[in-house]
Amino acid sequence: MEAFRFLRRNFEHGVHPAHHKQQTENLPIQRVPFGKDYLMPLGQHIGVPAQAVVTAGEKVRRGQLIAKPGGFVSTGLHSPVTGTVKTVGDFRGVDGRFAPAIEIEADPFATQQVDVNAAIDWRSLSLEEFIEAVQMAGIVGMGGAAFPAHVKLSVPDGVKIRHLLINGAECEPFLTTDHRLMLERPEALLEGAEIMRQKLGAEETVIGVEMNKPDAIEILKQHIKPDQPIRIVPLKVKYPQGAEKMMIKSVFDVEVPAGQLPRDVEVNVNNVGTIVAIADYFLRGMPLIERVVTVAGPGVTYPANLIVPLGTPVRDVVKFCGGLKPGSREIIMGGPMMGRPIASLDAPILKGCSGVLVFTEEQTARRKEYPCISCGRCLEACPYFLNPSRLARLSKSRMFDEMKDYHVFDCVECGCCTFACPSNIPIVQLIRTAKDDLTHRKEPEA
Amino acid sequence: MNSMLVAPAIMVGIGLFFGTILAIAQRFLKVDEDPRIEATNELLPGTNCGACGQPGCLPFAEKLVSGEVDPGQCTVSTDDNIEQIAEYLQVDAGRQEKLVARLRCSGGHLQANQIAEYLGFEGCRAAAVVSGGGKGCSWGCLGLADCERACTFDAIHMNANGLPQVDTEKCRACPDCVAACPRDLFELMPLSQNLYVQCNIPLAGEAAIQLCEVACDACGKCVADAAPGLITMQDNLPVIDYSSGGEPRPDAVFRCATHSIVWLEREQFQEQESRQARSG
Structure with a gap:
């Protein structure tokens, strides 16, 4: 039976969007030149915002801590450039709400080099010290959700992590950051994986890579040392293969029940970018101050994979890529399936931003919406086995409370249902609306 | 013949048996409901x-x-x-003062600074979860009519300026619109209350004016002009306290440069539309 195991490497449901990766998959990662203004929102991660430890007018060095964690589910923040803190105040965030942020003006004469610290001796750190170090380094899940990495590392007593799963699926169309990282920095990835595995006490490391990246699989295989318990699992090309619960199902054939976490099935899942960030911190002493971003889409003149310092305005990134083509209409931060459009080019690149995608008139035109014909395609697409058509109908009738009975909070907004819908119903948007209403609604005083 | 009668006889027997039980239950287990309810x-x-x-x-x-x-x-x-x-x-009617819903924003398409175009489907909350809609202001009305759809009494209609207009005749002060607005802009207040703040921007000075022509820039003139204690500044917005005892007079709004505090005489937005007519 073991020979046929690969046949089961799959999860139920999901969709097959065109991957559109040819634009950037062969372009090596470049570094963007430093600009003038940088904006670091304090709430770049899921959880409690960080607390600023600098004040306006203060000189900061690249890589210096500018905000400390505001709680346990919170991370540190470091200056992406050497320069002067201009303001510490409220700025319009990517979600449209004003939130505290630190504005830094880069020093045009600085070398902008991180003083590469000596490698941190991670072997001598206890698990608690290691977790604290990861938190202070500001490392979050780089796949898009920006969930603080140290929270995943701190497992309660009695829970044993047996497998470290590294997510190199990159199932979102257009994005090629993880692909390029695997190709260009396999040593860092494997070293980071080794650090994580030993600290977690896991038995083996599994790297899941979608089969549309054969070159990455090849290079990683070449770099694995024979004594390392690392194996590479090629995965079927299917969206959302990179959702952690789907990946666990594909690789280990285990389902993570609703409301539970991967650690409940003895697995710890981390993105390729996160692992590289951990390697950068422990081997080179560099905290999370820059990330790889794919700039692509039909509206970009020169698509590219870029190393961008955090807090760089999207304007500068787009300008570096030759600017916007005429007719550009919409800019999405993240992937086309789950990313969010931004309202202003001043929006900064955040820790969780894996792509900047520019779309033109043609792709953003809203197709005419037809009534739901109860075809059931969204049900067949939903990897979480929800009933999107029913949820959309309830949301349209503003019956938000009833949606809880249909498990609306189990939805991860992956977008499969909307992709599959032949009637062009914006199902995910309706569900997002309902979730926002249920969590933020102002209850009238009785 | 005999065997044919057995079945109906049993049915009648069962019917009579359960009928008797029901009759007894009706007599002894009866619950008296007040007919007045x-x-x-x-x-x-x-x-x-x-x-x-x-x-x-x-x-x-x-x-x-x-x-x-x-x-x-x-x-x-x-x-x-x-x-x-x-x-x-036979009780006292306990008449309450009529309440109506009032919108704490007057920045329609014509006044609020637009920074982007929202392409998604119509709905304020839907726009609010996508980069906060197209307006530069993060606190103002999104103008996509969630309140109009939520209103049970057909009292809210969007006007040409993209702001909801409350029909004070039809408004029954149920809290539908208060709950529907993602920006919490609706407030139920007595119809007789004339003095009203039409802005929700907690910024002061230039920062507020940059977002919207009719934003409150927290200059504090209304506080100085009103009866002492009637208006106070909280979070860069004037707060009117009718219970303070100070007599509310229209004088308080005369010096407001942006017309963000208003003295309502008639329908909520008529005043503002006539102002546009003047300036245009």
Whole structure:
């Protein structure tokens, strides 16, 4: 039976969007030149915002801590450039709400080099010290959700992590950051994986890579040392293969029940970018101050994979890529399936931003919406086995409370249902609306 | 022949047996319901809007009969209806002052600075979760009519400027729009209250004016011009306290450069539209 195991490497449901990766998959990662203004929102991660430890007018060095964690589910923040803190105040965030942020003006004469610290001796750190170090380094899940990495590392007593799963699926169309990282920095990835595995006490490391990246699989295989318990699992090309619960199902054939976490099935899942960030911190002493971003889409003149310092305005990134083509209409931060459009080019690149995608008139035109014909395609697409058509109908009738009975909070907004819908119903948007209403609604005083 | 009669006979027997049980139950287990509850319920509007704080009209009728609430707490019934109920139940009508929903924003398409175009489907909350819609202001009306759709009484309509206009005749002060607005802009206030702040931007000075032509820049002139204690500045916005005892007069709004504090004389946005006509 073991020979046929690969046949089961799959999860139920999901969709097959065109991957559109040819634009950037062969372009090596470049570094963007430093600009003038940088904006670091304090709430770049899921959880409690960080607390600023600098004040306006203060000189900061690249890589210096500018905000400390505001709680346990919170991370540190470091200056992406050497320069002067201009303001510490409220700025319009990517979600449209004003939130505290630190504005830094880069020093045009600085070398902008991180003083590469000596490698941190991670072997001598206890698990608690290691977790604290990861938190202070500001490392979050780089796949898009920006969930603080140290929270995943701190497992309660009695829970044993047996497998470290590294997510190199990159199932979102257009994005090629993880692909390029695997190709260009396999040593860092494997070293980071080794650090994580030993600290977690896991038995083996599994790297899941979608089969549309054969070159990455090849290079990683070449770099694995024979004594390392690392194996590479090629995965079927299917969206959302990179959702952690789907990946666990594909690789280990285990389902993570609703409301539970991967650690409940003895697995710890981390993105390729996160692992590289951990390697950068422990081997080179560099905290999370820059990330790889794919700039692509039909509206970009020169698509590219870029190393961008955090807090760089999207304007500068787009300008570096030759600017916007005429007719550009919409800019999405993240992937086309789950990313969010931004309202202003001043929006900064955040820790969780894996792509900047520019779309033109043609792709953003809203197709005419037809009534739901109860075809059931969204049900067949939903990897979480929800009933999107029913949820959309309830949301349209503003019956938000009833949606809880249909498990609306189990939805991860992956977008499969909307992709599959032949009637062009914006199902995910309706569900997002309902979730926002249920969590933020102002209850009238009785 | 005999065997044919057995089945109907058994059926009749069973029927009589259970009939007797029902008859006995009806006689000994009867629950007396106050007939006034049913009658009162008939007099109520039957919209089940929840504005009275009860889950629906029938529970409200029960509370009415037991004397826990006053008929006047139903904001939907007409005055005649309330009189009728009060008369029927022989209680005091407990007339309450008429409340209406007021929007704490006057920045429509013409005034608020637009930074992007929202392409998604129509709905304020839907726009609010996508980069906060297209307006530069993060606190103002999104103008996509969630309140119009939520309103049970057809009292809210969007005007040409993209702002909801509340029909004070039809508004029954149920909290539908208050709950629907993602920016929490609706407020229920007595119809008689004329002095009103139409801005929700907690920024001061230039920062506010950059977002919207009619933003409150927290200059504090209204505070100085009104009766002492009537208006106070909280979070860069004037807060009017009618219970302070100071007499509200239209003078307070005369020096407001952006017309973000208004003295309502007629319908909410008529004043503003005439101002546009003047300037245009």
